[in-house]
Amino acid sequence: MSAPTSMVIIGAGQTGARTAHALRENGWxxxxxxxxxxxxxPYDRPPLSxxxxxxxxxxxxxxLYEDAFYRDNHIDLxxxxxxxxxxxxxxxxxxxxxxxxxxxxxxxxTGAEPRRLAIRGASLNGVHYLRTLPDSLAIVDRLAxxxxxxxxxxxxxGLEIAATAIxxxxxxxxxxxxxxxxxxxxxxxxxxxxxxxxxxxxxDLRFATQVDAILGESRVTGLKLSNGTTxxxxxxxxxxxxxxxxxxxxxxxxxxxDGIAVDDTLRTNDSHIFAAGDVxxxxxxxxxxxxxxxxxxxxxxxxxxxxxxxxxxxxTYSAVPWFWSDQYDMSxxxxxxxxFGSTSVLRETGASSRVFFALDGDGVMVGASxxxxxxxxxxxxxxxxxxxxxxAIVPATxxxxxxxKLKSLLAAExx
Amino acid sequence: xxETANIKWVVACSVDDIDEEDVMRFDHGDATFAIYRLEKGxxxxxxxxxxxxxxxxxxxxxxxxxxxPLHQGRFDIKTGQPRNPPVCIKLRTHPVRVxxxxxxxxxxxxxxxxxx
Numbered sequence: 001m002s003a004p005t006s007m008v009i010i011g012a013g014q015t016g017a018r019t020a021h022a023l024r025e026n027g028w029x030x031x032x033x034x035x036x037x038x039x040x041x042p043y044d045r046p047p048l049s050x051x052x053x054x055x056x057x058x059x060x061x062x063x064l065y066e067d068a069f070y071r072d073n074h075i076d077l078x079x080x081x082x083x084x085x086x087x088x089x090x091x092x093x094x095x096x097x098x099x100x101x102x103x104x105x106x107x108x109x110t111g112a113e114p115r116r117l118a119i120r121g122a123s124l125n126g127v128h129y130l131r132t133l134p135d136s137l138a139i140v141d142r143l144a145x146x147x148x149x150x151x152x153x154x155x156x157x158g159l160e161i162a163a164t165a166i167x168x169x170x171x172x173x174x175x176x177x178x179x180x181x182x183x184x185x186x187x188x189x190x191x192x193x194x195x196x197x198x199x200x201x202x203x204d205l206r207f208a209t210q211v212d213a214i215l216g217e218s219r220v221t222g223l224k225l226s227n228g229t230t231x232x233x234x235x236x237x238x239x240x241x242x243x244x245x246x247x248x249x250x251x252x253x254x255x256x257x258d259g260i261a262v263d264d265t266l267r268t269n270d271s272h273i274f275a276a277g278d279v280x281x282x283x284x285x286x287x288x289x290x291x292x293x294x295x296x297x298x299x300x301x302x303x304x305x306x307x308x309x310x311x312x313x314x315x316t317y318s319a320v321p322w323f324w325s326d327q328y329d330m331s332x333x334x335x336x337x338x339x340f341g342s343t344s345v346l347r348e349t350g351a352s353s354r355v356f357f358a359l360d361g362d363g364v365m366v367g368a369s370x371x372x373x374x375x376x377x378x379x380x381x382x383x384x385x386x387x388x389x390x391x392a393i394v395p396a397t398x399x400x401x402x403x404x405k406l407k408s409l410l411a412a413e414x415x
Numbered sequence: 416x417x418e419t420a421n422i423k424w425v426v427a428c429s430v431d432d433i434d435e436e437d438v439m440r441f442d443h444g445d446a447t448f449a450i451y452r453l454e455k456g457x458x459x460x461x462x463x464x465x466x467x468x469x470x471x472x473x474x475x476x477x478x479x480x481x482x483x484p485l486h487q488g489r490f491d492i493k494t495g496q497p498r499n500p501p502v503c504i505k506l507r508t509h510p511v512r513v514x515x516x517x518x519x520x521x522x523x524x525x526x527x528x529x530x531x
Contacts, residue, residue, distance in 0.1 A: 018500065021500075044501075296486070297486075297487065300499075300500055300501075304499075322487065324485070324486075374469070374470075374473055374484055374485070375470065375472075375473045375484075378473045378474065378475075378484030379473065379474075379475060379484070382474075382475040382482070382484070383475070405434075407434070407436075407437070
């Protein structure tokens with residue numbers, strides 16, 4: 001039996017598509033199968049909660065590549081391939097149709113799916129989640145002036161939808177079970193600053209509040225809260241986090257630990273199988289722990305590295321996480337893992353722009369969160385990303401001093 | 416850019432306005448440009464990223480490349496070649512020369528505003 005010469009990728013999202021591209025760029029000339037199940041070619045997800053909802057971007061404009069790209073690069077894109085199982089012994093993937101697709105190396109890039117809220121009324125018409133293009137287009141139709149939109153969850157998705165809905169003239173209430181917004185992503189001071197901006201724009205945010213039930217006969221009419229109050233609304237959008245899609249891996253006996261557990265080269269406990277993007281958790285040398293990231297930059301960076309490692313380059317993944325969000329005319333940029341910090345240092349970079357540095361107990365910079373005008377935050381956050389990569393220790397007084405150019409610290413820190 | 420085009424030279428800034436390994440925005444007429452200072456001299460390109468509307472001058476200069484502040488796509492500063500996703504369209508570059516303390520930007524007459 002000759003060895004299979006195909007690279008197989010399960011999941012035709014950003015990680016999957018970019019990996020296919022990177023395999024070609026790195027000289028792989030064997031077959032590549034890109035197996036998706038959303039029925040359409042890979043697309044960019046960030047606009048789904050921003051440009052698409054605002055009506056600034058069409059569905060077609062979200063495509064990651066033109067159709068010709070897959071043809072020209074001989075990438076067998078199958079947007080309707082339902083993968084039933086991974087057969088590790090046979091080194092093949094079994095589709096729902098019974099077809100078997102052999103692999104030389106397999107990448108699992110199945111992403112994550114919205115966590116469902118298990119309460120009464122959760123399946124009524126008018127209850128939405130946001131993960132896919134159809135999800136986004138369904139919500140767009142609801143964002144008409146005067147519509148009352150209730151958002152459950154004050155994470156990035158919830159806050160971005162809130163910003164868009166207010167901008168489109170809706171009435172917006174956000175209900176969050178935790179004591180504050182963005183609990184897992186940023187320190188309290190950063191979340192507080194953002195929430196203030198939302199309240200100024202007219203968003204009604206309520207924390208430490210549970211939703212007991214979604215009310216309505218066939219369509220949503222309101223929410224019943226745990227404190228006994230009822231809120232009337234026309235649409236509910238639930239954004240309470242995501243769960244990595246690990247079922248296929250688990251069924252195949254691949255290790256899972258808050259996502260498919262890979263090593264720092266993104267390889268699973270099966271040497272022929274890799275995982276990348278939202279679905280995997282990986283050890284990060286800078287933070288000295290296993291992390292799982294759900295963002296665009298991570299998908300890009302993982303794709304680049306995993307493609308090379310599927311070709312046995314054996315590269316360690318150690319990029320400093322980087323994330324952005326757009327709300328109103330504000331940009332939010334985050335480098336590193338601000339939530340891992342124990343102290344926060346504020347640098348006022350403009351009239352309404354702030355960068356918050358997160359330092360750990362040893363004074364090592366582990367994160368930076370910028371909020372405000374992009375020209376007043378982007379450079380500082382980007383330089384912080386470099387400082388975080390070097391585990392730099394910078395005195396708080398220096399970080400807080402606007403007159404000190406952060407770039408000068410890079411030269412001082414240079415090794 | 417076509418060598419035959421008439422080039423109009425305008426003073427963009429003075430040499431000391433830009434730190435080494437940094438970038439500055441320069442607006443002229445309806446167009447916006449980015450002026451770069453590398454270890455070995457000055458360079459210029461259109462001011463906006465070719466991917467989405469972002470001023471490259473808000474970006475980060477690293478290893479002879481300019482990284483967009485929006486999504487961290489990168490271009491080679493000297494050639495304008497895209498270096499990593501999401502950017503895939505070449506960035507238009509412009510000639511620069513230094514006269515005394517002045518950094519002059521060469522804008523070809525045949526070129527439209529530097530907007531993507």
